[in-house]
Amino acid sequence: MNLLGNTTLRKNAIWTYLCHRALSSISSTTALNIALITGSTRKVGPPNPIIGPRVASFITKKLEERGNKVTIIDPNEFTLLEQPEFSYRRSDVPKKLQDFKNILMEADAYVCVTPEYNHAPSPGLVNVLNHFGSSVFSFKPSAIVSYSAGQWGGTRAAIALRPILSELGALPVSAMINIPNAQDVFDEDGNAINDPESWNSYSGRCFSQLEWWANAASAHKSVKDPFAESKPLQSSPSQRNAPGKT
Numbered sequence: 001m002n003l004l005g006n007t008t009l010r011k012n013a014i015w016t017y018l019c020h021r022a023l024s025s026i027s028s029t030t031a032l033n034i035a036l037i038t039g040s041t042r043k044v045g046p047p048n049p050i051i052g053p054r055v056a057s058f059i060t061k062k063l064e065e066r067g068n069k070v071t072i073i074d075p076n077e078f079t080l081l082e083q084p085e086f087s088y089r090r091s092d093v094p095k096k097l098q099d100f101k102n103i104l105m106e107a108d109a110y111v112c113v114t115p116e117y118n119h120a121p122s123p124g125l126v127n128v129l130n131h132f133g134s135s136v137f138s139f140k141p142s143a144i145v146s147y148s149a150g151q152w153g154g155t156r157a158a159i160a161l162r163p164i165l166s167e168l169g170a171l172p173v174s175a176m177i178n179i180p181n182a183q184d185v186f187d188e189d190g191n192a193i194n195d196p197e198s199w200n201s202y203s204g205r206c207f208s209q210l211e212w213w214a215n216a217a218s219a220h221k222s223v224k225d226p227f228a229e230s231k232p233l234q235s236s237p238s239q240r241n242a243p244g245k246t
């Protein structure tokens, strides 16, 4: 059967094509608000150099070149967790914590940049994440960038970070950016020393996934409130409605 021989089907096909084109052009040009959470809290070496600022600078530049707005959240601005934001009475939330929450709430997507410390993600970065509840992050995508001075590029830290972001509902995209021997990859201004084109396309693959998902999530929020059925947990994980709870 020739499907396009049917006038109604032909009109539907044209309409679908036009909608698809319109949506593709929106999603490729929408500037995203990206909260970039860094991991390095070190101030003094050895080991030298302290690589975190170089990687953060490279990632920021690449995201901005793609038209995104980046706000950096530095773990040095946080004390070790004493009281998460969600456990304060609303009127008592410290202003600094509220300001960070606002940045995270307004973000369309997250990028976490972590060094590998003892095969784990930076405790400073995890400490930042632990200050906020999943309702701040959820229904938005995230990307993981890991680096190390060694040959594995912090992949063990990156893999360990995935379930943490998943638990918060900031779903990690599949492409990660793992940077081995990072001290030799970027100069102090965050420029790739050798083969900048390869670093551009490698990071671009991950960012393109992040942008695709962020645009898709953002567009669908106007169709359906993501929290309508999956309510944010207000007081305890028991609010997950698991069968058999007492």
Ligand SMILES: Cc1cc2nc3c(=O)[nH]c(=O)nc-3n(C[C@H](O)[C@H](O)[C@H](O)COP(=O)(O)O)c2cc1C
Residues within 6 Å of the ligand: 040, 041, 042, 047, 048, 049, 050, 051, 052, 053, 115, 116, 117, 118, 119, 120, 147, 148, 149, 150, 151, 152, 153, 154
């Ligand atoms: C406490 C600590 C633990 C480390 N553990 C690892 C590790 O497990 N794997 C690795 O490849 N490098 C490890 N390193 C080396 C780091 O990759 C290197 O020092 C890097 O510069 C850390 O990032 P930063 O400079 O931004 O803090 C470790 C460094 C420190 C300070």
